[in-house]
Every structure is written in C-alpha cells, then in structure tokens.
Amino acid sequence: MNRPLGARDRWRWVHLILGGALLMPYFLLTQVVVGVVAGGVNALNSGSLTLVAYAASLPLVAVTGMFGLVRPMSVTAARAMCEVPGERLADGPAKSWAARGRASAWWTLHLGIGALISGMTLAVPPMAVMLIAAPVVGRMRDVQLTYGWFATDAGPYIAPLVGIGLLAGLTLCAVGAGKLLAGTAPVLLGPTAADRLAAAEERAADLAVRNRLARELHDAVGHALSAVTLQAAAARRMLERDPAFVREALTAIEDTTRRTVGELDAVLGLLRDGDPARPDAAPAPTLAADLGGLLARTRAAGTTVTAHQDPGPAGDWDALPAIASREAYRIVQEGLTNALRHGAGPVDLRIRVQAGPGTAHRELEITMTNPPAAPAEDRETRTTGGRGLRGCAERAALLGGSVEAGPHGDRWRLRAVLPLAGEDL
Structure with a gap:
C-alpha cells in the first residue's frame, strides 16, 4: 500500500x-x-x-x-x-x-x-x-x-x-x-473503440506479414535441406562406383545452397528492416522463371519427376499474374519437398490452366501425385510436420483458391486451384 x-x-x-x-x-x-x-x-x-x-x-x-x-x-x-x-x-x-x-x-x-x-x-x-x-x-x-x-x-x-x-x-x-x-x-x-480497431488491424497486418515470411522460410529452407540431404546421401553411396554421379550431386548441392542462401538473406533482411519493398531484396522465385531449376534439383536428389505442363514448357508461363506465379511455385516446391522427405517414389506433376466458374475467369490447377509414404519403421522419424501443407492452404486462400491433400486411390495427391481473376494467357 x-x-x-x-x-x-x-x-x-x-x-x-x-x-x-x-x-x-x-x-x-x-x-x-x-x-x-x-x-x-x-x-x-x-x-x-x-x-x-x-x-x-x-x-x-x-x-x-x-x-x-x-x-x-x-x-x-x-x-x-x-x-x-x-x-x-x-x-x-x-x-x-x-x-x-x-x-x-x-x-x-x-x-x-x-x-x-x-x-x-x-x-x-x-x-x-x-x-x-x-x-x-x-x-x-x-x-x-x-x-x-x-x-x-x-x-x-x-x-x-x-x-x-x-x-x-x-x-x-x-x-x-x-x-x-x-x-x-x-x-x-x-x-476509443476506433483506436482498438486500428490497433487490432495493425496487429493483424503484422501477423500476416510474419506468417508470410515464416512460409517463405519454411518452403525455401525446408526444400533445400531435404534436397541437399538426399543428394549428399546419394553421393556418399556412389562415391566409389560412379564419380560422375557424385560430381553431378555436388553441383546440385552447390546450386541449391546458393539459391537458398540468397532467399534466406532476402527474408531475413525483410524481418530486420520491416520493409517489403527494399530495393536490394532478392526477387521471389516464380513458376515461369524457376520451375525448370526446381525440377532439375529434385531429380538430382534421386526422385523421378514427370512433369506435364499445359500450355507447354515453363517459358510459356510468363503471362501468369506475378502473385499467382509466385504462390504456385511455392506450392509445387512444398509438394516436391514432401516427396523428397518421405522418399515416396516417382512424382507425377501436372500444371494446367482451365476455365473457372465464370466465362471470364480462368484457374491454374496444380496436381501432384506419388506413391504413399513408406511405413514409419522404414523411414526416418519426423519430429515436426504439417506446416508445409497448412502454408500451401494459406497461400491458396490468399488468392481465393483451395488446396486438397490426402490419399487418392492407391496414391497420395496434392491438388491446388488458384483463380487467375480473368487474366488471360
């Protein structure tokens, strides 16, 4: 008192x-x-x-x-x-x-x-x-x-x-x-009530930025670590028998880590400065520019990936809206990361643009299937999980789309639909 x-x-x-x-x-x-x-x-x-x-x-x-x-x-x-x-x-x-x-x-x-x-x-x-x-x-x-x-x-x-x-x-x-x-x-x-509302909106905006940066870190670093781990393991096994394969694996490791360090530096820069528009921030990877490299790095890790792209090669995706192209790349990256992490065998990837609910709207559909994961005793036990698929769902929801993931027949399927808001290819 x-x-x-x-x-x-x-x-x-x-x-x-x-x-x-x-x-x-x-x-x-x-x-x-x-x-x-x-x-x-x-x-x-x-x-x-x-x-x-x-x-x-x-x-x-x-x-x-x-x-x-x-x-x-x-x-x-x-x-x-x-x-x-x-x-x-x-x-x-x-x-x-x-x-x-x-x-x-x-x-x-x-x-x-x-x-x-x-x-x-x-x-x-x-x-x-x-x-x-x-x-x-x-x-x-x-x-x-x-x-x-x-x-x-x-x-x-x-x-x-x-x-x-x-x-x-x-x-x-x-x-x-x-x-x-x-x-x-x-x-x-x-x-006042208006002050509380403004504070709540500011906290929500800050949380949204933090969640976005967390997704970027999870997707970029998670995929890189999974790919590098498998590439290093494959190189170790083939060190004496196939030096050419080892050189290819080491080159893939070098390329993967270099790209990931650049992305990590950009995200940490945003966290440090709080300015998403920093001129020195590295551009986010997109479906048009980076899908080919992503598939190559995944294949170099030992996973077979069959890609079917409509309207054609990756270079034809330049007309996609920038935000849809970025989010689609991250969704594909997360799906491939899961396939690498689980060691579930060959992956079938299909990307196409289809008509949406309205005549003036189109949708980007991403479908990825692979065999179900091996039994727990046959693979490394995971201590974390679930964030990647949840991040995919959040990315799709920001564009008004959806993500479905789960067993589909005798395979595991990840399907994402991203509205293109009337944009034409």
Missing part, C-alpha cells in the same frame, strides 16, 4: 502544479479581457474578478485540448507522473472527434484543478508558517493575525494548530486531486 504523501502522491502533486503553470497563459489573457470589460480595472486586485477570469479561461483550455497532439502529451505525463499503467492509455494523436473530446475533457480537468492546487500551494504554506510561528515571534503575540484573506483573533497558542490544519488540508486536497486525475486518466485518455 502506498503510504500517505509517498513518492507517487508527490509526483502527482507536481503534475498538478504543472497543470497550473500551463493554465497561466490562458488566465493572463482572460484577466486582461475581464478587466477591460469591468471598466479598465486590474482583475488581479479583485477576488471576484479573478475567479471570473479563471472560469473564462477554461473554455479556451477546452478548445485547445481538441488538437490531436494534446493526447500524446497528456498520456506521457500521466504515465510518468501519475503512474497510470501504460496499457490502459492510448498511444498516438487523437484522430476521431470522440477521442479529441475526451482528451479535451482531460486537458481542461488537469489545468483547471491544477490551477487551484497551484494557488493553494503558493498561498497556504507561508500562511501556515506565520500561524505556527506566532507563539515565538514577540511582535505577533498581541496583534491580530492577518494574512491576505485569512484573519483570526484566536490566541497565539491556538494559531499553530490552525497552521498545521491548513497544511494538512492542503495535503489532503493535493492527494485527493491527484487520485482523481489518475482515476479519470484511463477513461478520458484510454483507447
């Missing part, structure tokens, strides 16, 4: 005094106007006119509190000096009128109450000191104690009690006002 007038209460007191200082420009302006309206008098010489000037300054405070930058300034002060938990306060300038109105209410409350506490802090301590000192100051023993608006005929030995009471009252007022501001801060400076 926080002890009375502990560090937190003292900081809140300072926060209130800061509010009083911020009110001074408004107050000085309004007291001049009030003095002119009252007949050219000095409003500071009249208690009633001073109160009128104070009241007139608050609407000006409320108007300036509507500016968007008032909220982040107030939030920073509330977090640092009122010790309000940061997660209960909004970040950034107020954008909606509702948020501006709430920030304006806080700004007015802070400056208005802060001015009262500041005035009391300036006036009460000197008054209390005079009352407490009355019994020991000879010239004050027999005179009426008068300080500003306060006067008492009480005996000099009663005056110290009055002084102590004044100090206690000031302390209670300052502590109470500080608690009031700290309690209203989450209400007036907390996030």
